[in-house]
Amino acid sequence: MKEELFVSGRNIPNIDPYLHLWHWEIPLYLFLGGLAAGILFFAGYFYIMHKEKEMKATIQWAPMLVPFLLVIGLGALFLDLKHQLYFWRLYTTIRIESPMSWGAWVLMAVTPLSIVWAATYIKDLFPKWKWPFKWLDTFEAFAKKYRKAMAWIMMMLSVILGVYTGILLSAFNARPLWNTSILGPLFLVSGFSTGLAAIIWMSKSKYERKVLTRIDLIFIFVELFFIIHMMMGLQAGSQAAIEASQLFLGGEFTVTFWVFVVLLGLAFPATLEIFELRGYHVPGWLPSFLILMGGLVFRFVILEAGQLTRYLY
Amino acid sequence: MRYAMAVDTKKCVGCGDCVVACQTENNVPHGYCRDWIVENVAGTYPKLEIELRSERCNHCENAPCVRCCPTGASHIVDGGIVLVTHDECIGCGACIESCPYDARYPHPEGYVDKCTFCVHRVKDGENPACVDVCPTSCLHFGDLDDPNSDVSKVLKNRKWKVLAPEAGTNPQLYFLT
Numbered sequence: 001m002k003e004e005l006f007v008s009g010r011n012i013p014n015i016d017p018y019l020h021l022w023h024w025e026i027p028l029y030l031f032l033g034g035l036a037a038g039i040l041f042f043a044g045y046f047y048i049m050h051k052e053k054e055m056k057a058t059i060q061w062a063p064m065l066v067p068f069l070l071v072i073g074l075g076a077l078f079l080d081l082k083h084q085l086y087f088w089r090l091y092t093t094i095r096i097e098s099p100m101s102w103g104a105w106v107l108m109a110v111t112p113l114s115i116v117w118a119a120t121y122i123k124d125l126f127p128k129w130k131w132p133f134k135w136l137d138t139f140e141a142f143a144k145k146y147r148k149a150m151a152w153i154m155m156m157l158s159v160i161l162g163v164y165t166g167i168l169l170s171a172f173n174a175r176p177l178w179n180t181s182i183l184g185p186l187f188l189v190s191g192f193s194t195g196l197a198a199i200i201w202m203s204k205s206k207y208e209r210k211v212l213t214r215i216d217l218i219f220i221f222v223e224l225f226f227i228i229h230m231m232m233g234l235q236a237g238s239q240a241a242i243e244a245s246q247l248f249l250g251g252e253f254t255v256t257f258w259v260f261v262v263l264l265g266l267a268f269p270a271t272l273e274i275f276e277l278r279g280y281h282v283p284g285w286l287p288s289f290l291i292l293m294g295g296l297v298f299r300f301v302i303l304e305a306g307q308l309t310r311y312l313y
Numbered sequence: 314m315r316y317a318m319a320v321d322t323k324k325c326v327g328c329g330d331c332v333v334a335c336q337t338e339n340n341v342p343h344g345y346c347r348d349w350i351v352e353n354v355a356g357t358y359p360k361l362e363i364e365l366r367s368e369r370c371n372h373c374e375n376a377p378c379v380r381c382c383p384t385g386a387s388h389i390v391d392g393g394i395v396l397v398t399h400d401e402c403i404g405c406g407a408c409i410e411s412c413p414y415d416a417r418y419p420h421p422e423g424y425v426d427k428c429t430f431c432v433h434r435v436k437d438g439e440n441p442a443c444v445d446v447c448p449t450s451c452l453h454f455g456d457l458d459d460p461n462s463d464v465s466k467v468l469k470n471r472k473w474k475v476l477a478p479e480a481g482t483n484p485q486l487y488f489l490t
Contacts, residue, residue, distance in 0.1 A: 010351055010368075014344040015418040021406040082404025083423035089384040089401050100407050101383035173377035173480055174413040238479065311413045311477040 020307050025080035027299035030165045031194070032073035033107075034187060034295065036066045037162035038195015040114060042212070044151035044158070057203035058212065060121040065198070066114040074107065099171045103164040110157045113150060120144045162188035169306060177244035177302070177309040180233055186226040190295055193219040197269075197291035201284070209284075213273045216291070220270045227262065244309040253305050261301060265294010315457040316372065316392040316430055317485040318444070319464050319473065324451035325365040327352060331443035331452065335369075338431060338442035342421055347428040348443055364490075367443070367452065370395060370416035370428035371476065371484030378408035378417065386424075392456070393485060394432050399424040413480040430454075457485075 010016060039062045046055045081087055091108065095101040119136075120143050123129050131137050143150070166187030169178040196216040203209050234245035248257045269287035276282040327350045335341060335348050348369035356362050372395050379387045379395060386401035387408050397408075397417075402424035409417045409425060420426040431441035435454075439445070444452040455462030460469075464487075471489045478484075 010349050010415075012344075012346060012349060015346070016415075018419060019409060019415055021409050021419070080405070082406070082419050082425075083402050084404070086400060086403050086424075089386070089403050093385050095383060095385055097380045098383045098407070100381065100405060104383060171381055172407070172411040173482070174411050240479075307410070310415075311480055313477045 022080065022303060022307065024300075025076040027296070027303045029073040029076045029080075030168075030187070030299045030303070031296045032069045032076075033165045034162055034191020034299075035194045035198060035292075036069045036073070036110070036114065037158040037165075037188075038192040039063060039066050039069075039198060040110070040117075040154045040195075041158040041162070041192060042195060042199060042215075043117070044154040047147065047151040048155075054205065055203075055208045055211070056205065057208055058199050060125055061202050062195075062199045063114060063121070064118050064125065067111065067118055070107065070111045070114060074111070099164055099167045103161075103168060106157055106160050106164060110154075110161055113154060113157065116143050117147075117150055117154065120147060159188065162191040165191060169302070172306075174311065175244075175306045175309050176238070176240040176311070177234070177247070177306040180230060180241075182226055182230045182233060183302075186223065186230060187299075189219050189223045189226060190298060193223060194292050194295035197288040197295075201288035210277065213277055217270055217273055217277075220266050220273075220291075224262070224266055240309065240311050243312070244305070247305045247308065253301050256297065257301050261294050261298045264290055265297060266291070269294070314392045315485070316394055316435065317455070317457045317464050317468075317487065318369075318430070318441070319453040319467050319471075319487040319489055320367050321449075321451035321453070321467075321471075321489040322364050322366055323489065324449045325350075325367055326449055327365040328448060330446050330448055331367050334442040334446040335428070335431075338434075339429070341426075345418060345420070345426075347416075347426065366488055367447075368414070368416075368476075369443070369486065370430075371414050371482065371486040372428075372430060373482035373484050375481060375483045377411040377413070377480075377482060381407040381411040383407060390432070392435070394430045394435070395427075396429055396432065397425055397427060413477045413482060414484070 043059050043063045046058050052059055078084060078087060090101065090104045094105060120140060163184045166184040170180060170183040172178050193216055196212050196219065200209055200212050200216065203212065231245055231248065234241045247253045269290040272282050272287040329350055332346050332348055332350065336346055339347065341347055348367060351366045351368055353364040354361055372393055374393060376389065376395050379389055383405060384401050384403055386398045387395065389395055404419060404423045404425060417425050417427040434441060440454050444454045453463045453467045455464035457465055459465060467489065468487055473487045473489050475484045475487055
């Protein structure tokens with residue numbers, strides 16, 4: 001006998017529509033956080049490798065953007081809170097079990113660090129720049145002496161920041177799409193790749209573009225591998241996980257994900273970058289723009305889709 | 314001490330008295346509720362079977378909402394009751410995203426709200442409001458560590474299930490089947 005099952009479920013007009021709680025603020029923040037992490041990581045790395053002269057965009061220009069990216073991201077996070085006056089409660093406690101808690105603390109460390117890093121280069125980039133107070137000159141001179149230490153800390157914190165944007169979601173038991181451990185590495189790789197794309201966009205040096213494009217290609221291929229890996233993992237999982245993956249394999253996010261994220265956001269720009277490395281003329285901004293767009297769409301899609309997935313009972 | 318509740322799905326008629334009692338007892342804002350009724354119909358006509366469940370927070374032993382909370386506003390008190398301290402809650406929604414039972418909701422004042430097992434009544438030895446008003450006496454409440462409590466006895470003598478055991482939350486809301 002074929003069994004039919006009807007579930008009335010629950011329909012509380014003031015609650016159920018609002019349990020789809022997170023909107024544009026969170027994916028925008030995840031995108032900006034990953035982008036900032038990518039820029040800071042490579043700024044730190046190439047500074048330590050003594051490439052200050054050859055890689056000006058990486059070490060000096062792109063990090064100028066980071067404080068703005070992080071402040072906009074933090075602003076979006078703040079807008080998302082429903083009990084905003086109490087946001088300071090985040091900083092009266094550290095909860096190791098909660099990724100959101102240590103993420104908040106990492107941001108508290110990364111944001112000032114990125115401001116100091118940018119400040120030590122501001123006179124190199126804008127020779128007419130003058131600090132309004134004298135103590136800022138003293139502070140700048142002091143900070144310049146510790147650039148190497150800052151570079152190391154920046155590299156470490158940016159990895160944590162990049163992973164955290166993914167782990168934030170994978171900690172949520174109730175959303176089978178998110179509740180997979182690959183999400184941390186995937187968001188890290190994607191964030192670093194968008195960071196590289198932004199630096200490449202800003203760079204005018206042929207050598208710098210070549211070095212960064214090569215690294216970016218590696219990140220894009222790893223990201224593609226992780227995406228396939230995630231889909232395979234979900235397909236091999238429980239019914240809840242299978243249904244989550246089907247949102248991308250025939251379900252409502254199929255076109256958005258495979259066309260705008262995988263094809264236009266990863267595969268096509270990677271092809272363009274390969275052509276560029278082979279010496280063909282490719283508009284400099286195009287691959288970078290596509291990668292950044294792909295990264296943003298990716299986070300929107302994962303966030304929207306994840307909130308539709310749930311346990312079946 | 315381990316508080317738990319058992320819902321007799323064979324006796325529940327879905328009247329919604331538990332929902333109204335909770336709203337009145339806990340001053341739940343108009344149009345919101347901390348407990349609700351789910352109706353499942355299974356089978357092929359004319360052989361249909363109906364299951365009515367009065368659902369609420371499962372007061373999980375391994376509570377994902379408590380784990381995800383960045384400020385510690387969500388916490389577990391004596392007896393395993395999961396509570397939210399309103400003036401520590403920032404309304405980030407992490408607990409709402411992490412609850413497999415959709416038991417939490419954003420209160421219009423900003424913080425996150427949910428069933429408290431009527432902790433203010435329970436600590437005086439009374440039952441939660443929903444249990445006391447149920448006209449078919451299908452809700453059983455008590456301490457699982459006490460073999461003579463209402464809930465211990467009924468769980469010993471009847472078949473039961475919990476919702477989404479695969480979520481690993483070890484829920485403390487049992488459904489007698």
